[in-house]
Amino acid sequence: MSAGEWLDSFPGVRRHEPLARHSQFGVGGPAEWFITTRETTVLAELLRRCSDSGVPVTVLGAGSNTLISDDGIDGLVVRHDDRTLRVADEHTVELGAGCMMPRVALDCASRGLAGVEFGIGVPGTLGASVYGNAGAFGTEMSDVLIDCTSLDARGEPLTLTAAECDFGYRRSRFKDDLRDNAIVSARLRVHADDPDQVRARTDAIQAERKATQPYGIRSLGSVFKNPLDDKAGRLIEAAELKGRRSGGAQISPKHANFIVNVDHATAADVLALVHIAHDTVQERFGVNLEREIIVLGKQHSDDHRG
Ligand SMILES: Cc1cc2nc3c(=O)[nH]c(=O)nc-3n(C[C@H](O)[C@H](O)[C@H](O)COP(=O)(O)OP(=O)(O)OC[C@H]3O[C@@H](n4cnc5c(N)ncnc54)[C@H](O)[C@@H]3O)c2cc1C
Structure with missing residues (x-):
């Protein structure tokens, strides 16, 4: 059995x-x-x-x-997939971990609640965005999180303040000593503002995103973290890898830190490009790019290169 x-x-x-x-x-x-x-x-x-x-x-x-x-x-x-969004008061929204960040941004904008406009640029859930301290256009989850509740491996609840999450650039304790925990909810700090102004800022972020990143094509977001004082996309572009293909995956011709699925790509196709980008940037510029995308599952989970 x-x-x-x-x-x-x-x-x-x-x-x-x-x-x-x-x-x-x-x-x-x-x-x-x-x-x-x-x-x-x-x-x-x-x-x-x-x-x-x-x-x-x-x-x-x-x-x-x-x-x-x-x-x-x-x-x-x-x-x-708990998508509950509740406005507790004019400074606090309570969210289930399954809430999609763009929906959080739009719902808060329509209610005249400012602070989470960046969510429009993060096409993932609240839970994962706490896990990875997601951020866009100058704001990160750590800037707005009041606290979050997770369940440990035994199903026991644990509530942590933002300070207790030990956030860093795309990291938190949920990637480290709390890696067995499942985040179930969080409270975010907002403040009252004119709904039209909040919506205008949200729309500006969306427009910037569409102008600079591949849009309307499957991608995984930024493949590598930006090294200190530089951009992973700039380095990969300088290594002349824009447009490089492996099977059905391609380093985006629009933004070199994105890999796009152009024709039935496999995970192996993507990893081949990740390794090419990592190794070429390392050889040419001596920079050891660190992977931002998370690889889950059999066979690849022990491969931390890049
Ligand atoms: C086009 C595009 C643009 C993007 N732009 C940005 C950006 O600007 N900024 C940014 O930060 N990210 C960006 N991303 C990446 C991504 O949207 C964020 O990392 C997001 O927070 C991931 O959410 P998800 O629900 O899709 O997570 P998933 O991909 O499903 O999971 C990511 C990780 O979180 C863990 N996880 C998921 N849910 C939970 C939970 N409830 N509790 C504990 N662990 C959990 C998973 O095990 C996995 O390790 C972009 C992605 C795309 C495709």
């Missing part, structure tokens, strides 16, 4: 779910087991029982920052 056989009869759990459906890049093999839930109590029960039975758990958001292995992911993949 396999350790996770009980999952086959757990309500809502599916076997061999193709994860390409849950990846904005459209790539990824099957999850051994998969569930989408809005219920924190269900997530807590799943975490506890998986911990008891030794089944690995992977939490997935909107799949906008992850490259999922062509061979899929062992164990249970959970998407916590």
